[in-house]
Amino acid sequence: MDSATLHEEIESFFESAPPLKDSAKITDKLNQFIQCDSPSSEGKKRRVVCVTSGGTTVPLEQRCVRYIDNFSSGHRGAASTEYFIKAEYKVIFLYRRGTCQPYCSSLPEDPFLECFEVADDSDFQVRQSHSEAVKGAIRNHHAAVAGGLLLKLPFTTIFEYLQMLRIIASSMRSLERHAMFYLAAAVSDFYVPWKSMAEHKIQSASGPLDMRLMQVPKMLSVLRTDWTPMAFCISFKLETDTKILLEKAIMALKKYKMHSVVANELLTRKEEVTVVTENRNISVRRDKTRPGSEVEDPLVELLVSRHSTYIKDASLSK
Amino acid sequence: MDSATLHEEIESFFESAPPLKDSAKITDKLNQFIQCDSPSSEGKKRRVVCVTSGGTTVPLEQRCVRYIDNFSSGHRGAASTEYFIKAEYKVIFLYRRGTCQPYCSSLPEDPFLECFEVADDSDFQVRQSHSEAVKGAIRNHHAAVAGGLLLKLPFTTIFEYLQMLRIIASSMRSLERHAMFYLAAAVSDFYVPWKSMAEHKIQSASGPLDMRLMQVPKMLSVLRTDWTPMAFCISFKLETDTKILLEKAIMALKKYKMHSVVANELLTRKEEVTVVTENRNISVRRDKTRPGSEVEDPLVELLVSRHSTYIKDASLSK
Numbered sequence: 001m002d003s004a005t006l007h008e009e010i011e012s013f014f015e016s017a018p019p020l021k022d023s024a025k026i027t028d029k030l031n032q033f034i035q036c037d038s039p040s041s042e043g044k045k046r047r048v049v050c051v052t053s054g055g056t057t058v059p060l061e062q063r064c065v066r067y068i069d070n071f072s073s074g075h076r077g078a079a080s081t082e083y084f085i086k087a088e089y090k091v092i093f094l095y096r097r098g099t100c101q102p103y104c105s106s107l108p109e110d111p112f113l114e115c116f117e118v119a120d121d122s123d124f125q126v127r128q129s130h131s132e133a134v135k136g137a138i139r140n141h142h143a144a145v146a147g148g149l150l151l152k153l154p155f156t157t158i159f160e161y162l163q164m165l166r167i168i169a170s171s172m173r174s175l176e177r178h179a180m181f182y183l184a185a186a187v188s189d190f191y192v193p194w195k196s197m198a199e200h201k202i203q204s205a206s207g208p209l210d211m212r213l214m215q216v217p218k219m220l221s222v223l224r225t226d227w228t229p230m231a232f233c234i235s236f237k238l239e240t241d242t243k244i245l246l247e248k249a250i251m252a253l254k255k256y257k258m259h260s261v262v263a264n265e266l267l268t269r270k271e272e273v274t275v276v277t278e279n280r281n282i283s284v285r286r287d288k289t290r291p292g293s294e295v296e297d298p299l300v301e302l303l304v305s306r307h308s309t310y311i312k313d314a315s316l317s318k
Numbered sequence: 319m320d321s322a323t324l325h326e327e328i329e330s331f332f333e334s335a336p337p338l339k340d341s342a343k344i345t346d347k348l349n350q351f352i353q354c355d356s357p358s359s360e361g362k363k364r365r366v367v368c369v370t371s372g373g374t375t376v377p378l379e380q381r382c383v384r385y386i387d388n389f390s391s392g393h394r395g396a397a398s399t400e401y402f403i404k405a406e407y408k409v410i411f412l413y414r415r416g417t418c419q420p421y422c423s424s425l426p427e428d429p430f431l432e433c434f435e436v437a438d439d440s441d442f443q444v445r446q447s448h449s450e451a452v453k454g455a456i457r458n459h460h461a462a463v464a465g466g467l468l469l470k471l472p473f474t475t476i477f478e479y480l481q482m483l484r485i486i487a488s489s490m491r492s493l494e495r496h497a498m499f500y501l502a503a504a505v506s507d508f509y510v511p512w513k514s515m516a517e518h519k520i521q522s523a524s525g526p527l528d529m530r531l532m533q534v535p536k537m538l539s540v541l542r543t544d545w546t547p548m549a550f551c552i553s554f555k556l557e558t559d560t561k562i563l564l565e566k567a568i569m570a571l572k573k574y575k576m577h578s579v580v581a582n583e584l585l586t587r588k589e590e591v592t593v594v595t596e597n598r599n600i601s602v603r604r605d606k607t608r609p610g611s612e613v614e615d616p617l618v619e620l621l622v623s624r625h626s627t628y629i630k631d632a633s634l635s636k
């Protein structure tokens with residue numbers, strides 16, 4: 001597809017999308033977050049990463065009863081956010097409502113009801129077994145938000161996600177090479193254009209249901225070339241079939257001009273991933289000798305180091 | 319469709335479904351919950367209601383990355399559960415993972431992180447503003463579970479939901495007229511049969527995606543006639559188009575031999591519903607003069623009273 005056609009498709013996607021609620025408020029929050037710069041411990045300018053997390057939904061009806069969803073717990077994005085903050089990044093966490101939150105991974109599925117017990121008629125206490133997890137979650141989360149290191153922005157639909165990503169990119173443009181995009185969200189490939197969507201609930205009168213879904217225009221290339229041309233961009237490729245995984249990751253790297261593509265396979269994604277770059281593929285594994293260790297720890301470490309090189313290269317060439 | 323064809327369709331749906339994990343454990347839990355009978359405050363045999371809540375998902379791939387989902391916050395089911403327990407029912411709460419939980423409706427969206435604040439380096443406390451909501455949620459939830467009045471069973475897919483509903487129905491069969499089904503879950507009308515499903519992630523190579531979905535066989539009629547023929551059954555009808563709502567609710571009442579159908583319209587469903595019965599339609603409204611009142615309060619009250627009549631009618635005719 002030529003670039004003019006892609007731009008037309010993207011324009012038409014945004015034009016036909018339902019307007020984003022609170023877009024002015026979101027822009028204000030973002031500008032405040034990005035501008036309020038507390039230098040890092042080494043006295044340097046802070047880097048900012050936008051971590052996207054969780055799956056986007058595609059409504060099948062305008063008054064939405066049914067939708068197509070992309071499976072994603074949001075664990076990758078939430079855990080990575082913690083390691084980026086540890087590495088002194090400011091994180092814009094663009095996450096699907098209801099998915100995993102930073103600092104909450106060691107809590108049970110229903111934390112609010114499982115972590116507490118009734119002490120007497122009028123009070124309650126944290127269960128001993130969850131005490132450390134609960135305290136850690138609350139303490140670290142509050143420290144990150146209060147310290148101006150974490151801004152959380154929720155989305156649900158593919159329309160909201162792409163509209164917000166565009167606003168974030170535009171706010172981060174001025175950061176130039178200090179900006180990073182870590183695009184871990186599971187974004188829908190197909191959608192039903194808003195205007196051609198059924199207004200009311202699709203009726204299940206009789207027989208099978210036939211549906212035609214259109215491709216979502218690929219925004220990665222405009223993010224790289226137009227929205228934030230200087231930012232360091234990492235995208236993710238998830239497949240269930242290992243045979244085609246690396247090949248598709250390499251294709252994505254070239255096609256969208258990403259700085260790295262993280263290739264992961266559905267069943268082993270918590271154990272290992274492959275970071276595909278222009279020159280080589282780097283396999284990153286969880287440290288199995290340390291209980292509770294996560295693959296996001298060495299993954300973020302590697303990307304932070306590559307981001308440092310990317311920033312330095314620019315200074316050298318000045 | 320004749321009854322033989324429906325039975326064949328249902329058999330083939332269950333045969334082709336992926337096996338339910340932990341089905342023996344679920345059956346044990348159910349039997350223990352139902353058999354452990356603490357008489358009500360009037361010394362009568364407890365009634366048991368199965369409340370279903372939230373939407374089911376339809377996987378589009380066997381190693382599930384994409385799925386179709388039915389929108390439902392689960393608020394109706396969670397709130398109704400509270401009123402059934404107040405009315406001294408035992409509740410089997412069959413809910414979609416991640417949806418609203420009983421006693422949690424007055425908590426914020428991200429309760430775990432929004433309700434607490436850090437007190438000093440090593441501890442935290444409940445924010446004053448959320449103190450009552452948090453205490454109430456923990457106290458009431460624990461009282462219901464510890465008192466043997468609430469059993470929570472989570473599901474995600476349409477396959478899990480229908481398999482679990484069948485097990486629950488079979489466990490509740492012996493309760494005869496003391497059993498009630500309150501089917502508030504948003505169940506998918508269409509699905510992709512497991513065997514014809516793509517094993518791997520659907521590729522977004524080029525062009526639009528065409529999909530054919532089959533109708534989920536209607537289990538309501540076999541629930542009524544075969545699984546638990548004596549139970550008092552309430553189903554729900556949600557539409558976005560008021561013009562067809564009542565007509566469709568009346569059709570469902572007759573077709574599935576329900577004792578009542580609760581008709582609700584997407585936009586006004588928290589304010590009012592219509593209970594459609596064989597003889598008349600009863601409009602039920604939230605008491606607007608009481609702040610924080612819910613339409614589930616008078617709705618459950620009405621259905622409990624109709625259930626009482628249903629139980630008494632049987633005693634009279636003996």
